[in-house]
Amino acid sequence: MKTIALEFCVGTACHMKGSPDLVASLETLSPWQRKSVELRYTHCLGNCGAGPNVKVNGVLMSRVTPESLVRTISKYLGQG
């Protein structure tokens, strides 16, 4: 099964800029997509000025929105 590793920054700046909304947006994924997500939190990804930051399979994404995150995950995993 194809999996996707997501590392959310939940440090001060990213938290205030919406990382809780990003985490909540995972609820909108289909059940099989959710099973394919390996979730991890971190306290800083070193790019506070451009938060919220998420590492997708080790690649840093900045100024992430719930929509762009779900789009990225769906693009990677497919719609099922």
Add this chain to the structure above:
Amino acid sequence: MRLSADVGIAINCKYEEELCGDAVQVVRTPGQTTVVLSDGLGSGVKANIMATLTTRIASGLLKRNVPLEHVIATIADTLPICRVRGLAYATLTILQVQQDGKALLYEYDSPPVHLFRKDLVVPLERRAREIHGRRILESTFQLQDGDMLLMVSDGVIHAGVGEAFDLGLGEDGLLHFLTAPCTTWHQAEDLADFVIDLASSCYHHKFGDDCTAVVLRIRPPRGVAVLTGPPLDLKNDAEMVQALLSLASYKKIVCGGTSAGIVSRITGIPLETSLDYVDPRVPPIATMSGIDLVTEGVLTLNRCYEILRAVHDGGIFPRSQDGATLLAKELWNAEEVHFLVGKSFNQAHANIEELMQLAPRQYIVTRLVNFLKKRSIPTEVTYF
């Protein structure tokens, strides 16, 4: 070595009584813990009033820093005598443990206090003094880390009189049952409960008198060290972390993602952030071996201050286990606090702090320090 005391209290009323004729007050003032135990003559409402009055007078005076000897003199002078029995309406035991380990004990008409050290009962030297016509036993002794002190009301000593035992449990009986638990158990509350359970068994679970047990467990003060913020100069990272680790007996708390990263890098211990978003206002905590609590920085510190203020004003701690609540509980229960504060400022936080009306790190730490000092908790701050 500085010392402090955990106090465990267990009380049970006489069978079919609604009010307890024993009363206990614990007064913690800077550098000392004082326990006042009074047993009102008889049981029921009169005993309750006399015992409560005695302990309240004593604790009221102690809170105003009146010396212990004057407190004893005041109570001795005011305590009424029962005309029928010719006895004082209430007994009194006052035990004060000072931060250098010195203990002062005053006993008036009450069962003796016992000191347990390892597996032995250490006899206390008492001398009788006449204060305002009352014979009061006075004792001064030195305590050590791990010592345990037991105060009981006479309901415990007489437990089971005429039933399980002809003359009641007695002091020897109590000591016989207690020596083993004292050496193996470490929670003052558990030991106090054990004594009352023992008395309950002797009374066949129908208490013939009010029973109270107070246990003091002597231990080093609860120190809390909080490291927050990266140092202004990167070269000081190791020094700051070393300062935290050198506070060996302190609970260690790190507030801030970057700060936690620094501690992780210097010590080589991995940092794992929890996946539980317990409170949406506060980012999740993290775990790191050897560090008791790892939280986010500015938001957590601001929320922690809010919680402490609310508790100080009579509120209760939130039930959630978020970082701010956990930090607030640690600071509330601390007896010594040391803040290690990095002065580096994260520019990305500037707009957020302004927008959210959050106090920047150094300001919020200052507020916390002032709050703790107002509560008479010795607090130090070191900046890096």
